[in-house]
Amino acid sequence: MIIDCAIYENGVRRDGKVELEHAYDVRHEPGRFVWIGLYEPTEQEFDTLRREFDLHPLAVEDARHGHQRPKIEEYGDVLFVVLHMIETGETELRVGEVDVFVGRNFILSVRTGVEKGFRDVRARAEREPELLRRGPGYVLYALMDAVVDRYFPILQTIEVDLERIEEEIFAATSPRANIEALYVLKQRLMAFRHAVGPLLESLGNITGARVPGVCGGMQEYFRDIADHLQRLNQTIESIRDTASTAISVNLSMITLQESENMKRLAAYAALIAVPTLIVGIYGMNFDYMPELRWHYGYALVWGLMAAIDGYIFYRLRKARWL
């Protein structure tokens, strides 16, 4: 599905929505470029684009199949960029993909699997014609910047989740739920690692010594994206590290809890076992057991048991077993 297709001349959008056929013609005129946004295109649309813009079959193949790693690759003059988009779904994260083809006079973005598009990016870009004049390279920057900036709030919810779990770990109320939550959190984090890591690596290709033509004079902009990715990366690594520690701390807390329960259990056992022995003694049937004949024998036994249990209780309380 074609979302939008427009021709830009010196950074200004030509009026009205352009038909694809005209877009193809126009792109050969100097000082102009076409920006086409697609959402889950059909096989047919893919074919047309490939033919008209002379895209490399391997790149088109990648875009068609999806599930690529983020990457920035040169196919002759054309840059092929794969980005992961991450959205919060109902229960877990939804990972989509944008595949961008950038040529001298055109930029095509192919979005799949996520709802939010790039209308706002286009609108903002059109409000800044002096930047848009730089051509498709700037549009690529704007798209990447948008995609990367959208990672931050989602990653932040993961951070907030982790802090909540931490508190619960030390409260030690629901160790089982904590383990599961940490496990799920680590899985969700994986989506970010797969989105951020490879992209950061690939960015070296367009910020390093030899820069592809379409990104010429834009290094500082792409370096800025690299910087954002590095911040994300650092946050991801921190969360990962903390989550691992949290898992092992949780295990310590479980063991500790067990240890304390055992102490309490032992304490109560002592409080019952000793009187049980005493009453056993006076349940014996010896002919000659003077205490049994005493008038206050029974009461004395009660007193004895109370005294012993009192003492045991006092000792255990002091040792913090109770």
Next chain:
Amino acid sequence: MIIDCAIYENGVRRDGKVELEHAYDVRHEPGRFVWIGLYEPTEQEFDTLRREFDLHPLAVEDARHGHQRPKIEEYGDVLFVVLHMIETGETELRVGEVDVFVGRNFILSVRTGVEKGFRDVRARAEREPELLRRGPGYVLYALMDAVVDRYFPILQTIEVDLERIEEEIFAATSPRANIEALYVLKQRLMAFRHAVGPLLESLGNITGARVPGVCGGMQEYFRDIADHLQRLNQTIESIRDTASTAISVNLSMITLQESENMKRLAAYAALIAVPTLIVGIYGMNFDYMPELRWHYGYALVWGLMAAIDGYIFYRLRKARWL
């Protein structure tokens, strides 16, 4: 065993199956190349090939012995490529090997240890003569692409297995089976790591700055394979990481389960120990124990025991020990 042996002229297969002897002669004519597929060749076949195609003895030695790491090595003009092939056997993965010798006018593939061959690769290649015209370098690409693409579905079954184990870990029904399953899964994953990692490393040799002659003009194709390998690598690392976490989570679950069993055990012990003490008291033989004379003494003891146990039960239930 020779599976197939054909001569290609401008990308088109010459009619009929060619005898090995003719293949040797033809390979010196320009614009042509021989493609020979072998399956577990005999010592004699190895010798003939080595002599006729002037292969380096060390490379032939490697192919003969098998059990090599995946690699891409240059011996003069000839490229020697070792690939691991992975098939699902009955109980565990079956790891085979393809050794490929690529020269200017010939390509030999030697397969051992796995059932599935490259008939489909040859058939597809023959349907695309404009690509096959590029020569043995393209055939090498096609073979590598086929081998690498076959890793995906098998790796996916491992991923599915892991997800099933995860569910069982949190269900906590069969911790012992889970440990074993995770252990086996990690072992199976090792086969992939050994297949993918070294190959990815070696691919640098034919996609980097200095490319061997037979792969000239094919960099984008081999980069595509490198990209697939990197995706595999990423998946492998994710599974590995998750499996490690799963092992430690499983241990946490075992400890937790034990802790909960102990609490339940302690709870039941309390429900029995307290009445046991009470009945012990009224089993004492003191002459003067007024309760023993009461008509409803016995019934009262029953009531007392029920009340105490009821109270204990209520408290333990509230504390979630029961």
Next chain:
Amino acid sequence: MIIDCAIYENGVRRDGKVELEHAYDVRHEPGRFVWIGLYEPTEQEFDTLRREFDLHPLAVEDARHGHQRPKIEEYGDVLFVVLHMIETGETELRVGEVDVFVGRNFILSVRTGVEKGFRDVRARAEREPELLRRGPGYVLYALMDAVVDRYFPILQTIEVDLERIEEEIFAATSPRANIEALYVLKQRLMAFRHAVGPLLESLGNITGARVPGVCGGMQEYFRDIADHLQRLNQTIESIRDTASTAISVNLSMITLQESENMKRLAAYAALIAVPTLIVGIYGMNFDYMPELRWHYGYALVWGLMAAIDGYIFYRLRKARWL
């Protein structure tokens, strides 16, 4: 808020506080430079600075938003440096930021989030005009040196904390508090890692082969800072490593403690269970039980129980269960 704004001529401060407007003019005269210190500037101040000193919008954007990773970036002739400042807050560390813009004739430092400023740095620098004569590059060094030197005492308090926790781990008195303390310590350490690591990496940009103009002839000074950062880094890694070991040692101590408690518990259980069995025996109601008739039967049972418990106690004490 503008903290201070002064013009330096051959390393000597011109009398009095300079108005911002004059500062802008003066900066184009050779042999002079402006040093402006700001604290959490307003949007308006940011705009003025950007316009007058011709700062790159992306750098200003970073400074405005804050929460950047430490970095040293070149925007044309201007160096943009981000540093983290760490102060001890009441309960946890307070992480602030200094953003420094260094041009040929000016240096601007923008501090946010921390209380302590750079008055002392400016005062010291003004006492050494022969060094200050080197220009904004030297001021940058002085600022970075001050920021980095302030890390040391705070990191040391973390080290001292760790040593205290270590002692408590082996004393095994409060395992629960230890886990929490170690967890918090690791979190605090993270702030240092984020402050030190990226900065050390970035420093390569101004101590390596190609040095930006404003830092010319200052390599030895910046190398000195790199050296300090490396020492910090080493300390951080040591603490991290030790804290991880401490967490696992703490778990071992918990398990060990549990094991010893269980042994003591078992020992006491034995001391009670055996007499309980004995008194049970003489509570049986058989018609013919000769011991029951003996005059000293009861006393003998007491003796028997004392003897058996004495023996058990002696054995358990020897086995160090008690």
Next chain:
Amino acid sequence: MIIDCAIYENGVRRDGKVELEHAYDVRHEPGRFVWIGLYEPTEQEFDTLRREFDLHPLAVEDARHGHQRPKIEEYGDVLFVVLHMIETGETELRVGEVDVFVGRNFILSVRTGVEKGFRDVRARAEREPELLRRGPGYVLYALMDAVVDRYFPILQTIEVDLERIEEEIFAATSPRANIEALYVLKQRLMAFRHAVGPLLESLGNITGARVPGVCGGMQEYFRDIADHLQRLNQTIESIRDTASTAISVNLSMITLQESENMKRLAAYAALIAVPTLIVGIYGMNFDYMPELRWHYGYALVWGLMAAIDGYIFYRLRKARWL
């Protein structure tokens, strides 16, 4: 002790055993080289060799002291190579050393600490004069190849050991023996890591861009050794990884076993505690306890106990606690 000392002319051995003195003279004649094999030489022999072959004092010092890391170092024209040799001793691995000095016209190998020498290597080399003609560089290759190939079978026994331990871990019969076995296995593996890792690193010196004179034209051979070392390295890493997992799996199995024992213990306790309570009830001395008067009271109690225990048993069996 001099094992063998021979002069080779165009790859062919001169008849008879040569005296050391003649060897020294001959080595200056073109097209010839001396190959001397020594076993734990005396101080005097070391001195003679150093003087006659003009070896660097630091290299000789290393050879004399032994306990070096594997390495390949150039001292002027002379290559100094240290290799570890590993033999299976009675209870643990025996690690010896070969120090090889390779010059333009000579090769000296100094073996210490292991029994097996290089007679077979020399014999095989002498059977292939066309290779031996290449000079001392080829002999170096032959020696290294022999040393490295001898690692494989020993490493394989470690692999077999590990598999045996794995089975026992899951059989869970002897956890204590398993821990010890894994610990010893890891120690033995360390010997291999120390033998393989540094050598692989050093090999870069003679397979890379700048190759020392004595190894000229032999790169493919040394790359083959590097390849073998990489295979060893991979196997070592796999074993290491698996052994670590096995240690943690073993711990899980111990905990699991403990947990299951506790369940069984709790089950039996329940089967005894409940009847104990019941018999306690009918041991009470109340005047009015109707059941005591019933003729079948006693039998009924037996029945009751059997019924309750039967029910408990059934429930526990179903819950797999028994």
Next chain:
Amino acid sequence: MIIDCAIYENGVRRDGKVELEHAYDVRHEPGRFVWIGLYEPTEQEFDTLRREFDLHPLAVEDARHGHQRPKIEEYGDVLFVVLHMIETGETELRVGEVDVFVGRNFILSVRTGVEKGFRDVRARAEREPELLRRGPGYVLYALMDAVVDRYFPILQTIEVDLERIEEEIFAATSPRANIEALYVLKQRLMAFRHAVGPLLESLGNITGARVPGVCGGMQEYFRDIADHLQRLNQTIESIRDTASTAISVNLSMITLQESENMKRLAAYAALIAVPTLIVGIYGMNFDYMPELRWHYGYALVWGLMAAIDGYIFYRLRKARWL
């Protein structure tokens, strides 16, 4: 404190002890150099040295403050080297520092914090004038070699300690002491890591492609030191790895011990609980309990209890619970 100060001419020491003032003059004469050894110098001595030998203020600052990481830095023509010295103190290791300034005609060594100096190094060097003739670069080598060689015996005591702890772990007698010992051992190891690691890194500066003037022609010597450091490094890593494994093995042993204790405990509990139930049965007060009337009833119960306990004992012994 000045330990020694001498002028060397063509590798030979000029007679007598030289006054510092003369040393300064002499150092400008060709073919001569001054070697000054200091121990914890005063501020005043530092100032004199800095002025006379024109040392860089940052380097002097480092030497004055101490607590530097080992490093080798060039300040113009002067090399500034920091080494850690390690001595065995009473309870823990004592880490000192040597700071060496090496110029064309002078070498100054500043030792702090350790007792053992370099008298023996100077004496040995003076006995080898042909080496000493090479100048301050050789003295630097001699000092570094001495410092590094002194690491070996101390590291060996750590290795011996580790072996002793290993034995105790498997003997399982004192798990608590083992944990502490392993923890302390890891801390001690840290001192070595901090001494060896950074120095090895820095050595690249004087053994690599561009060598500072004062070390000219000495690469093989410094490479030898690098080699020693690498051996130390390897040993350190091995100990570290083994100590980590030992900590986790110790935990396994504790858990295992606990598990076995629990089994024994359960076994004894069974031996007591069953007879307790039996005697409880015959303590019941039913009117009609035929066994109570039997003449040998009591004896039979004893027999029954003995038989049951005998059987339980036999079963548990067979299951190795006892």
